[in-house]
Amino acid sequence: xxxxxxxxxxxxxxxxxxxxxxxxxxxxxxxxxxxxxxxxxxxxxxxxxxxxxxxxxxxxxxxxxxxxxxxxxxxxxxxxxxxxxxxxxxxxxxxxxxxxxxxxxxxxxxxxxxxxxxxxxxxxxxxxxxxxxxxxxxxxxxxxxxxxxxxxxxxxxxxxxxxxxxxxxxxxxxxxxxxxxxxxxxxxxxxxxxxxxxxxxxxxxxxxxxxxxxxxxxxxxxx
Numbered sequence: 251x252x253x254x255x256x257x258x259x260x261x262x263x264x265x266x267x268x269x270x271x272x273x274x275x276x277x278x279x280x281x282x283x284x285x286x287x288x289x290x291x292x293x294x295x296x297x298x299x300x301x302x303x304x305x306x307x308x309x310x311x312x313x314x315x316x317x318x319x320x321x322x323x324x325x326x327x328x329x330x331x332x333x334x335x336x337x338x339x340x341x342x343x344x345x346x347x348x349x350x351x352x353x354x355x356x357x358x359x360x361x362x363x364x365x366x367x368x369x370x371x372x373x374x375x376x377x378x379x380x381x382x383x384x385x386x387x388x389x390x391x392x393x394x395x396x397x398x399x400x401x402x403x404x405x406x407x408x409x410x411x412x413x414x415x416x417x418x419x420x421x422x423x424x425x426x427x428x429x430x431x432x433x434x435x436x437x438x439x440x441x442x443x444x445x446x447x448x449x450x451x452x453x454x455x456x457x458x459x460x461x462x463x464x465x466x467x468x469x470x471x472x473x
Contacts, residue, residue, distance in 0.1 A: 252303060256367075264295035264364040267376040268357045274383045275350055282332070282350050287357050290329060294361025298322040302366065322362055329358040353383060400445045400453055403470035408437035410465035418459070419443055438467065 268291025269284055276283035301321035333351030356379050363372040406415060419441060420427050429444040445453055460466050 252299075257299060260295055260299065260364050260367065261292055263369065263372065264291045264361045267291055267360045267364060267372055270376055271353055271357055271360075271379055271383065274380060275353060282335075282347075282354060286332075287354065290332065290354055291357045291361035291364070294325045294329070294358045295365035297325050298362045298365030322365075325358050325362060326355075329355055349383065353379065401470075402441075402443045402445065402453070402457070403468075404441045404443075404460060404466060405435075405468035406439045406441070407465045407467055408439075410439065412439055415463075415465070416441070419456070 265288050268288040272282075272284035272287030275287065298321075302318040333354045356375065360372045360375050360379075363375065402419070404415075404419070406412070416432075420430075420443075427443050427445055431442045433440050457469060457471050460469055
């Protein structure tokens, strides 16, 4: 059995590692922020300590076999319930929170490593996770934005010239339409178009033209 000082060291390091990643999530005002990440990491650390050392008093008893990995293994699957709570699905069909859920899963793994005494592995993983969450995001926005889609949703008045409006929505050759959906909602016509996000200036000009159209009732524009 490890001593009290070693237990306190492992729990404190787990709180520190989880808190560092939680601060990054807290900066973006996510529900799973500082305290959530600290609790997940500390809890995982305690679980692996209990799994490895909590049954020492019955070792050697007849018919008793100890597998220290069994209890700790449940953290890997069990933390998925917390991660699922961090994922949000919006009415527009977008999903948010996947990165936070993955971060919680990683924090649980860091807690397991800390509780096992693998301090370097836990610290290195914390640094790598912070680089992924904080340092790589600007690069992702800069270099991958061109491959993402921009969504335009337009609701028109019942007496609008639908053919003319549709022609105007698709007239920009430098911003081709990737997908288009339209449906009749009562007396209104609803259009939803997805453009390749390569020329935002052209799409913004299109949105400005739509705002000037008196027959356009509602515009939803997501980059």
